[in-house]
Amino acid sequence: MKKLINEMDKVVDECVEGFLKANKNQVKRVGNVNAIARKEAPKQGKVGIVIGGGAGHEPLFLEFIGGGMADAVAHGDIFAAPSPNVILEATRAAAGGEGVLYIYGNYEGDVMNFDMAAEMAKNEGIENETVRVWDDVASASPDEIEERRGISGDLFIIKIAGAKAETGADLEDVKSTVEKARDNTRSIGIALTSATLPNTGEKTFELGEDEMEVGMGVHGEPGVERIKIKSAEETVRTMADKVLEDLPFRSGDEVVTLVNSYGATTRLELQIVYDEFSSILEERKIDVYDAEIGAYCTTQDMAGCSITLMKLDRELKKLYNTDANSPGYKHFQE
Amino acid sequence: MKKLINEMDKVVDECVEGFLKANKNQVKRVGNVNAIARKEAPKQGKVGIVIGGGAGHEPLFLEFIGGGMADAVAHGDIFAAPSPNVILEATRAAAGGEGVLYIYGNYEGDVMNFDMAAEMAKNEGIENETVRVWDDVASASPDEIEERRGISGDLFIIKIAGAKAETGADLEDVKSTVEKARDNTRSIGIALTSATLPNTGEKTFELGEDEMEVGMGVHGEPGVERIKIKSAEETVRTMADKVLEDLPFRSGDEVVTLVNSYGATTRLELQIVYDEFSSILEERKIDVYDAEIGAYCTTQDMAGCSITLMKLDRELKKLYNTDANSPGYKHFQE
Structure with missing residues (x-):
C-alpha cells in the first residue's frame, strides 16, 4: 500500500x-x-x-x-x-x-x-x-x-x-x-476504481479494468448497475437521468449543484463532468444558481464522482448565500 | 485508462x-x-x-x-x-x-x-x-x-x-x-506513484511497488533520491531536513505552511503529514502562523505530496491575511 x-x-x-x-x-x-x-x-x-x-x-x-x-x-x-x-x-x-x-x-x-x-x-x-x-x-x-x-x-x-x-x-x-x-437534495455516484483502506491495506471491492459501477456507495456498497466504462458524456447522462427524475427536478427549478470527486478523480475531470452536466440542465431549463466542484465527500483514493443537486426556494437561497468558513469548505461573497 | x-x-x-x-x-x-x-x-x-x-x-x-x-x-x-x-x-x-x-x-x-x-x-x-x-x-x-x-x-x-x-x-x-x-518560499515534493496523463493515457514514469522518489518534480522530473518507501514520519523528516536547511528557516521565524496533495494522496494522509511536520517545526521553534492543507498543485492522479513554507515579515503577514476568493483557493477571516 x-x-x-x-x-x-x-x-x-x-x-x-x-x-x-x-x-x-x-x-x-x-x-x-x-x-x-x-x-x-x-x-x-x-x-x-x-x-x-x-x-x-x-x-x-x-x-x-x-x-x-x-x-x-x-x-x-x-x-x-x-x-x-x-x-x-x-x-x-x-x-x-x-x-x-x-x-x-x-x-x-x-x-x-x-x-x-x-x-x-x-x-x-x-x-x-x-x-x-x-x-x-x-x-x-x-x-x-x-x-x-x-x-x-x-x-x-x-x-x-x-x-x-x-x-x-x-x-x-x-x-x-x-x-x-x-x-430537496438528491445525489448519485459512480466508481471507476476501488479504494485502498489505510487501516487495513485492503481494497474495498473488485472492479474489472473496463468496468464502472453506477450508484456505488461511498463505502463500496453495490450500485444499480455494473457496466462497461463509458465516456464522460455518456456517464453524466446516465447519472443525470437517474438523479433528475427522482425529485423530480423540473423546468424552471433553481438549484445549486455539486460535482464531487471520490478521491483520485482529478479536478480536470470534474470540470469535464460539469461541462456535460451543465448542458443537460440547460436543455431541461433547470437554472443553476451556483456550482461547487471539488472533493468534499471522498472514499480514500477511489476514482469516481458524484453529482448532487439541491432545489432552492427563497429561504434556502438566502441561507446558501451566507458565509461558510470551515477548513474543508469555504463559501463567501466578496 | x-x-x-x-x-x-x-x-x-x-x-x-x-x-x-x-x-x-x-x-x-x-x-x-x-x-x-x-x-x-x-x-x-x-x-x-x-x-x-x-x-x-x-x-x-x-x-x-x-x-x-x-x-x-x-x-x-x-x-x-x-x-x-x-x-x-x-x-x-x-x-x-x-x-x-x-x-x-x-x-x-x-x-x-x-x-x-x-x-x-x-x-x-x-x-x-x-x-x-x-x-x-x-x-x-x-x-x-x-x-x-x-x-x-x-x-x-x-x-x-x-x-x-x-x-x-x-x-x-x-x-x-x-x-x-x-x-521567502521553499518547497519539496515526494512521489509514491506515477500519474496517468488524460491526453495520452501514458504514465509519466515508472516507480517500483516498494519505492518512492524524494524531490520528484510535478511533471515527473527526477528528484534527488529514489528510496524504499518509508513511514509518514520518516518521509516528512527527510523532506523537512531538506527544505528547512535551504533558506534556512531558523528559530523564531514565523511561517505559513502548505501540505499539498499531488492527486491521489488523501486529506487523511495530509493531516498525518502535517501532524509530523508541525512537531518538527515546534522542535525547531519555528512559529506556524497558518497552515493550509489540500490539493492545490497536482500532477493528475499521482500519489505524493509537497510541503511549502513561506517566511513572513510584517508586510507579507498583512497581505496573507487579506481575503482571497478564487474557485480553487479561498481564504478569509470571519
Whole structure:
C-alpha cells in the first residue's frame, strides 16, 4: 500500500491530531476522544449543529466545523460510526442552551449510535433533534426514501444547517429548514476504481479494468448497475437521468449543484463532468444558481464522482448565500 | 485508462468549458483561446496579475483567478506552456493602465513564451514585469537558485501578489513584494506513484511497488533520491531536513505552511503529514502562523505530496491575511 501513514491502527488518531494542529485557532478537542468543536463553542442562544460519521471521507465530516457550518463533530474510525460517548462529548461541546441538531448519513451504525447519544444527552437535559441525510437515489427506490444512504449531499445540508442556526432560530425551526434542505437534495455516484483502506491495506471491492459501477456507495456498497466504462458524456447522462427524475427536478427549478470527486478523480475531470452536466440542465431549463466542484465527500483514493443537486426556494437561497468558513469548505461573497 | 473524459485531445478545452460554466458569474473567456479573466477585469488603476502554465495541475493555475488572487490566466495544454498569443490575450484582459505582473513556474517553455508575450505586450504599450517561481529545493542547488523549478509555492506567491495589487501599489512595488514572497518560499515534493496523463493515457514514469522518489518534480522530473518507501514520519523528516536547511528557516521565524496533495494522496494522509511536520517545526521553534492543507498543485492522479513554507515579515503577514476568493483557493477571516 502506497500511503503516507505510520501505523495502520493509528491513522485516524494521527489525522485528528494533524487536523487539530493545522487549525489550532479555530478548533479544539473535547473530552479525551475524537470529538472536535469550534473553539468558541458552545455559543449561547444558538442551536448547536453536531455532525459526524466514519472517518475516511475527509473533508466530510471532520473538516466541516466552522463559521456558518457545524459546531462540533464526532469522528469515528475508518468507515465506522463514532461511538455514543464520542457523540455525547460533541453534543455537550455544542450545547448552548437552545438544544442540538444532529445531522449524519443514514447508515445503521450511525443511526444506532446517534440515537443512543441523543438519549444520553436528553438525560443530561440537552434537548436535541435529528435529521438523517439520505440523498443517494441509487440506494433505494423513491417509496423507500428513508432506506437511502447519505453521500455528498451532506455538504449542502450541513451548510444550510449552519447558516440557519446562526440566524438564532429555535431548534424546531432549524430542524424544519434542514429537513427541507434534505428533502430537496438528491445525489448519485459512480466508481471507476476501488479504494485502498489505510487501516487495513485492503481494497474495498473488485472492479474489472473496463468496468464502472453506477450508484456505488461511498463505502463500496453495490450500485444499480455494473457496466462497461463509458465516456464522460455518456456517464453524466446516465447519472443525470437517474438523479433528475427522482425529485423530480423540473423546468424552471433553481438549484445549486455539486460535482464531487471520490478521491483520485482529478479536478480536470470534474470540470469535464460539469461541462456535460451543465448542458443537460440547460436543455431541461433547470437554472443553476451556483456550482461547487471539488472533493468534499471522498472514499480514500477511489476514482469516481458524484453529482448532487439541491432545489432552492427563497429561504434556502438566502441561507446558501451566507458565509461558510470551515477548513474543508469555504463559501463567501466578496 | 480509467478517467472521466471524452476524447483525449479535447480534455483541456472541455475542462476550460466546464470551469467557465461553473464560475459564469466570476470569470470570462478572452480572445478565442484558453485565456480566462475575472469578469470585472481589467480593473482601472490596479496592476494586473497574470498567471499561467501547463494544464494538468488543477486547481493551479486555472482556478486561481478571483478576488485577492490573479486577474487572468493563460492556460496551456497538459504539461505544456501556453502559447504567446494566449498569454497576450490574458495580458490585455488584465491591463488596467498600471501594467501587468507575470507570475509562473520557472520552466523553459513558460519562460520562452511569457518572454515573447511580454515583448508583444510592450509593443502594444502594456508595461509589464515578471516574477518566476522557483521554490523546489530539490531541483537545483542553492547557488543555482534561478535554475530551480516552481511547484506548490505558487499558491502563496500568487496570493501575496493578488493582495498587494489590490492595495493600489504601482508595478515596481508589486513586483518587489512578490519577489520577496518568492525569495521567502521553499518547497519539496515526494512521489509514491506515477500519474496517468488524460491526453495520452501514458504514465509519466515508472516507480517500483516498494519505492518512492524524494524531490520528484510535478511533471515527473527526477528528484534527488529514489528510496524504499518509508513511514509518514520518516518521509516528512527527510523532506523537512531538506527544505528547512535551504533558506534556512531558523528559530523564531514565523511561517505559513502548505501540505499539498499531488492527486491521489488523501486529506487523511495530509493531516498525518502535517501532524509530523508541525512537531518538527515546534522542535525547531519555528512559529506556524497558518497552515493550509489540500490539493492545490497536482500532477493528475499521482500519489505524493509537497510541503511549502513561506517566511513572513510584517508586510507579507498583512497581505496573507487579506481575503482571497478564487474557485480553487479561498481564504478569509470571519
